[in-house]
Amino acid sequence: MSRISRLPSSLIRAAACTGVAALALTACGSGSESGTASSGSGDVKVGLITKTDTNPFFVKMKEGAEKSAKAEGVELMTAAGKFDGDNAGQVTAIENMVAAGVKGILITPSDSKAIVPALEKAKAQGVLVIALDTPTEPESAVDALFATDNLKAGELIGEYAKAAMKGKDAKIATLDLAPGVSVGVQRHNGFLKGFGIKEGDPSVVCSQDTGGDQAKGQTAMENCLQKEPGINVVYTINEPAALGAYTALKAKGREKDVLIVSVDGGCTGTEAVKGGTIAATSQQYPLKMAAEGVKAVVTFAKDGKKASGYTDTGVTLITDKVQDGVTSKDTAYGLENCWG
């Protein structure tokens, strides 16, 4: 809540100051004093840069960072790209945060490769750089990575789908993210591995990109059903894509006999698992990624110790239709720990 009440006040200050030219000097002068006072004990500034402002996953990540920053008594600055893939926007945010004197930057790179030179520059200025959720290429471009093991997330639902099919012939549709994006590739490959098949296996009858978007997920599923009406397993990159697929299946009256599995563990998605729309999902923990990230920056500010390497923030298979030999937790657990 503190963020919500803080922002409009700075906006009002901005409006007041730009509007009243004559009073600008005095008004802004006093405004800046109260601004510094309210930022509190923290001389330490932590930057968080997400892919977008609007995706619930990043909203939750920001929440986790805010909570953690408050507990640690440090100041959090946030920024985001305008759209998923907006590398230039993220570069600008890094530069501005370095100019603002942040001690560390937590970033979910929109483009794993393209962001690297900007991160190297920030590191050269003595800023601790930690990737959240999405690794950079090469991974060594950041000091540390706090993320879900996406291959494992895919494997869990692959194994689940295999067990749930109980040896029946599978006709699989994969609703993927986008070409070349590591998160999507890893989940897809993990699913195939968990299901015990290889890329190019004839049981995969349709593969389409959705960008993780519900409307595009629906279109993709409609097209897949047009191509192969007998599809009985649907892998989806995330739950919005899964819900889109469900809508398409329902329109064909196929919603009862097709198994949909997904990754993410958002609250809407977990509700969908509870309601039976999605059979199972691999839940990840953005709040934890952000909280650990903030802590790492605080540690670095206090005693100069840099976090390093990869920290797995965990993934849990959530389902109410338990399959033998597949470890899972129920949706009650899932809803307690979901994001969004």
Add this chain to the structure above:
Amino acid sequence: MTATSTPPSKTSPYAELKAPTTARRLLMQPTTGPLVALLLACVFFSFSTDQFLTGGNFSLIVQQVMVVGTLAIGQTLIILTAGIDLSCGAVMAFGSIVIAKMAAEGSLPPLAAIALGLVVCGGFGLLNGALVQKIPLPPFIVTLGMLNVAFALTHIYSEEQTVTNLPGPLTALGQTFPLGKTDITYGSLVTIALFLLVAYALSSTSWGRHVHALGNSPEAARLNGIRTSRLTIGVYTAAGVLYGIAALLLISRTGVGDPQAGQTDNLDSITAVVLGGTSLFGGRGSVLGTFIGVLIVGVFRNGLQLMGVASIYQTLITGVLVILAVTVDQLSRKKAR
């Protein structure tokens, strides 16, 4: 901003026909409003954050706006002819991938790759101009189509892969040199030089007067002996070449060839043009105003970030500013009539 919208005197309807004083003429300049807004924003941010008022930060802001700024020069030219270009960001992205791939993976020496990029972007401009002029089609539709064509070509040609390991000359403009205590990026100088060059061409050459005339009334321009067809195609082609330069600046700034680049740059460049006081209906405006417009966006983004305001509020404020700018434009037009 308020200066240009002073209400006319109520006492005499002819009051405004009197010869304006120097001060009044200054206030009537289309760039005065944007300039005042820019200065006010700078004053505000200087007082609200410690880090804003430093040479390094101003250099950073110029460096951050150089790509959209260069696109916005081309956009201004086209809008002056009462056109619009939705394809500029996509054309730039394609140009940047051509340059990056040709130099990093192809066999071309860096300078040849850069030249090829400029030619390719200029070619897109030529095509846009020809379709607008010869068929003719509305600029909005032509460039909307071209946006998709260039976007798709970028993704096909790059195979969705970011191009890394660029040879030195491609990123040379992203390097800095010290000026006193401040590091200045070479690309910033290129952008500023381009603004000055085009501003001179628009204000002091017959070509510049013809561009304005074309935007005011193509028919009148034609009847006055201006070769409107050649002029229109020339403006679109010149804009395309400018997008090619922007492509080079983009590569030098990020250090990679990025197929996702430029997706909102078309709208960002239009925003800069509008904030700079150029009329979307053509014939009226200035490229120096556009430079101020681009700086307004850059200053707000940088200043709000330094204050710790989340980025979605930057978008909100930019939107409000655009509506304010168009309102001022409309009100001052009404008054001028």
